[in-house]
Amino acid sequence: MQKQGTVIRWDATRAFGFIRSPDTSADVFFHVRDYRGSAAPREGLAVVYEEIHVGGKGPRAMAVQPIAQQGAAPQPRPSAKSAPQRARHEPAQRAPKPRTQRHRRPADASGPPTPAGPALVLMLGWVALLAWGFWAGQLPWWVLGAALALNLLTFLVYAIDKSAAQNGQWRTKESHLHLLGLAGGWPGAWFAQQWLRHKSRKVEFRTVYWATVVLHCAALGAWVGGWLR
Incomplete structure (x- = not known):
């Protein structure tokens, strides 16, 4: 089932994070191998994903994709003749560098701590x-x-x-x-x-x-x- 949520934690060192969605009571785990975005994940990123449950584990997200990229029309590939001419007029674009974020512990809003x-x-x-x-x-x-x-x-x-x-x-x-x-x-x-x-x-x-x-x-x-x- 496809759902929408927001990345609330991303650990670049361990390559995993958590998504919070209003449709799921617990935060949803996802790994970098299940991420389909062109840039690295970051906290605050709005995404869509497929939620699965395996055994007694918590929810897990598959096919995680930024909402901004969902449904984007593919760009036509330039022909062999026009590519050299366009290269002379357009500067080369550099790939965006992933932004490093400070990692913070996600807040669990499912209930108060045990006294x-x-x-x-x-x-x-x-x-x-x-x-x-x-x-x-x-x-x-x-x-x-x-x-x-x-x-x-x-x-x-x-x-x-x-x-x-x-x-x-x-x-x-x-x-x-x-x-x-x-x-x-x-x-x-x-x-x-x-x-x-x-x-x-x-x-x-x-x-x-x-x-x-x-x-x-x-x-x-x-x-x-x-x-x-």
């Missing part, structure tokens, strides 16, 4: 619940090491997915990220969202994320309290 206060208080309660389970003999001590390893793994998976998003590579499915949080890696996921600025402002993802936090804490509390046995 730190409630999350930290919930983490303290989670740690206290684990400590109570160890002290009361309801949880084996190896659970402490497993919880630490799971949170480190979750943070690492978020970092890998962040790098894949920046380089246009295959992404980790959001369902896999939610499963890690539901298993007990939600504190590591929260720190990854805040420190790496990844998945921190997408409303749909955050809604499911907090649902997994509530389910995990409720299940842990029921186990420690002896209600699940």
Whole structure:
């Protein structure tokens, strides 16, 4: 489906950028190999593109073309006789040099950032619940090491997915990220969202994320309290 949008970020070093369109809630990724313009992309450029979705990755733009060039009529090629005569009267035109732009992080307008206060208080309660389970003999001590390893793994998976998003590579499915949080890696996921600025402002993802936090804490509390046995 063809859509219109504006280039809000272009990284000339890595040869990729993002397009913002009123028809798509998330910013659309595109690579230089999918760009059809005569000059280099730049921030603020109005374009048309074909939007696709691959697996669990975000939207991607194909056949990106500046609106100013869309539908332009092809210029007739000069004949062999007229070319030398025209060259004597017209100065040679130099190819325009691509303008270098300062790269800035695109603003994500899909929702407000997650507040730190409630999350930290919930983490303290989670740690206290684990400590109570160890002290009361309801949880084996190896659970402490497993919880630490799971949170480190979750943070690492978020970092890998962040790098894949920046380089246009295959992404980790959001369902896999939610499963890690539901298993007990939600504190590591929260720190990854805040420190790496990844998945921190997408409303749909955050809604499911907090649902997994509530389910995990409720299940842990029921186990420690002896209600699940």
